[in-house]
Amino acid sequence: MRDPRRRAALPPGRVLADIGLVAQRNLRKVLRNPRLIVFSTIQPFMQLLLFAFVFSAVATVGGGLGYKQFVVPAVLVQTMTFAAMGAGIGIANDLHTGMIDRFRSLPIARSAFLVGRTASDSLRLGIQACLLVLAALAIGFRFQAGLHGAVGMIVVVVLFGIALSSFSAWIGLAVRDPETVQAAVFIPILPLVFTSSAFAPISRLPGWMQPVAEASPVTAAIDTARGLALGDDVLVQISGVHLHTAAWHFALWWVAIVGISTALAVRRYRLG
Amino acid sequence: MCYIQHLMFDESGMVATDGGVIAEGLVKRFGTFTALDGVDFRVAEGTVVGLLGPNGAGKTTTIRILTTLLRPDGGRATVAGFDVVREARVVRACIGLTGQFAAVDDDLTGRENLVLVGRLGRLPKTAAIDRADRLLEVFQLTDAADRALRTYSGGMRRRLDLAASLMVAPAVLFLDEPTTGLDPRSRLDLWDVIGELRGAGTTIVLTTQYLEEADRLADRISVIDGGRIIAEGTADDLKARVGGSVVAVTLAERHDAARAAGALAEAFALPPGEVSTDSEVGTVTVPVTAGGDALVAAVRALDAAGVRVADLVLRRPSLDDVFLALTGHHATDRRPEQPARVTGRAMG
Structure with a gap:
């Protein structure tokens, strides 16, 4: 008794339900590890204090802008680099324990595992970003471009986190070992953060570093976040680019990183 | 379904x-x-x-x-x-x-x-x-x-x-x-x-x-x-592929394994490869066809070779014997654990 329809694609409702179940499972895991949540929020908060109170004593960015105002969007973006490692580590763990084999042996949509991972990561990153924004407001950071700018900045920060998570997910599938993932994600990302507009305006960086920093995806994300948080005028003053330019730059990088990482990750996932 | x-x-x-x-x-x-x-x-x-x-x-x-x-x-x-x-x-x-x-x-x-x-x-x-x-x-x-x-x-x-x-x-x-x-x-x-x-x-x-x-x-x-x-x-x-039965000897001294294997191979006119030894545990097993007579022959051969025996049994071949006969090597590198016996001892 065979039915030719047996190979029909799963109905969208089913795919969404599978994604929801996978995401729910990931979030449960996060909530069951309160230590991880506490540390992953405290660490960037410490960094925020360091930059806002210690570095601001010596660092100036010109244009009458305080260093605290300058650095908060960058710290948020940088935090996402740490947080995104969670995706790769989680996937490597799932490979290691055999959970991926369990999922792959079930009649669920192939995309559910990776999309469910992205969905739960986005929520986790979003919560973390909001907590940090509250902390930043508490120590005197102020949005200068209204509420929509504030919301926009958080969205950009989380989007950046999702892009890094997709990269990290691929690394997790390729490297397979949770500890190696940490190094493999960090090694390419950390220098990118330092050679960007994160902690100093690009014009103040060493000459050879400037073209690298200008092309960097991290610069694109940070400039877009700054433009949204502080306003286009301020962004032009400190970075020499308009918000819409930075946003385009960011969008292109985002599509490229997410597209390539996802394609590679899906291929890895299928191969098993 | x-x-x-x-x-x-x-x-x-x-x-x-x-x-x-x-x-x-x-x-x-x-x-x-x-x-x-x-x-x-x-x-x-x-x-x-x-x-x-x-x-x-x-x-x-x-x-x-x-x-x-x-x-x-x-x-x-x-x-x-x-x-x-x-x-x-x-x-x-x-x-x-x-x-x-x-x-x-x-x-x-x-x-x-x-x-x-x-x-x-x-x-x-x-x-x-x-x-x-x-x-x-x-x-x-x-x-x-x-x-x-x-x-x-x-x-x-x-x-x-x-x-x-x-x-x-x-x-x-x-x-x-x-x-x-x-x-x-x-x-x-x-x-x-x-x-x-x-x-x-x-x-x-x-x-x-x-x-x-x-x-x-x-x-x-x-x-x-x-x-x-x-x-x-x-x-x-x-098990039938191994044919007949197996004489399994547990030696009193592990280092006697090679000598015991030699004596048994000679007694049953078998090529040395057919006799399996485990010198770590001190056991030797030989496939035989003759039943009770084989047991007597084994005792005589071992006695003549001056090998001290802790235990000697005639039994149906185990799957390990089968594996050895089919592949020329044991099924596992380590001896398979035997849970039933261990549990029995623990309860006794």
Whole structure:
């Protein structure tokens, strides 16, 4: 008794339900590890204090802008680099324990595992970003471009986190070992953060570093976040680019990183 | 029968299947290494087949292909009547899999694990919860149902893993080394559970390195070595291949092994390769045909060689003897553990 329809694609409702179940499972895991949540929020908060109170004593960015105002969007973006490692580590763990084999042996949509991972990561990153924004407001950071700018900045920060998570997910599938993932994600990302507009305006960086920093995806994300948080005028003053330019730059990088990482990750996932 | 409502749009949600497993000429290469070199394998519906072989023989690779986790480079296979490559998703709806490494989530509770697998396996929420409750009871995990799995013992985890693979009453159940790494007590418990599933008519493919396990649980055994099936039949069929009986000698002094083997080979006019020795434990086994006379002959030969004997028995060949006869090497590098005896001693 065979039915030719047996190979029909799963109905969208089913795919969404599978994604929801996978995401729910990931979030449960996060909530069951309160230590991880506490540390992953405290660490960037410490960094925020360091930059806002210690570095601001010596660092100036010109244009009458305080260093605290300058650095908060960058710290948020940088935090996402740490947080995104969670995706790769989680996937490597799932490979290691055999959970991926369990999922792959079930009649669920192939995309559910990776999309469910992205969905739960986005929520986790979003919560973390909001907590940090509250902390930043508490120590005197102020949005200068209204509420929509504030919301926009958080969205950009989380989007950046999702892009890094997709990269990290691929690394997790390729490297397979949770500890190696940490190094493999960090090694390419950390220098990118330092050679960007994160902690100093690009014009103040060493000459050879400037073209690298200008092309960097991290610069694109940070400039877009700054433009949204502080306003286009301020962004032009400190970075020499308009918000819409930075946003385009960011969008292109985002599509490229997410597209390539996802394609590679899906291929890895299928191969098993 | 498989629950594949989402695929069939059939009113009952059930589809009759041809059942069983058929694998023909499965080939799988990893780079230059040929893991499977033409595996033929058949499991009739409602039977238990043991895939027996040492580490690296190709057991897990075979299971991974049959459960759609790996694509074969050659050959074809059907599970419950569906092709594992072209109809992979339908196959997934028809199978349960308990892997070599417990594929359950440490951070979730036992109940959450089961419900997750059930719902991903297409059970409605309430049905998944009900079935999880029932399985937790059957596997004696009700008390631990709401504890995170990281607090479970190895045996409990394995039982939960098995329960997970039964959430969606599978047409074919794959158990990849289900008792590896378990203590003797847990192994016996798990054997009981698998025995009950077998009694209920579940089609089961079981891989194991333990001869005793295959002997006890499987209706038929396929012996795999070097990526090929080298023998197939019931445990008795395979034992008959060794022919007659085996004289097994346990030596008082381990270092006498070589001398004892030499004396026995001469006494029974066998080439030295037919006599197997384990100098670590101090045992020598010889295949014989003559029954009681052979025992007398063995005693005389050993006495003449001046070998002191701790124990001497005439017995039917074990599957380890079969394996040795078929492949020229033991089924496992280490001696297989013997849980029944250990437990008996512990209780005595």
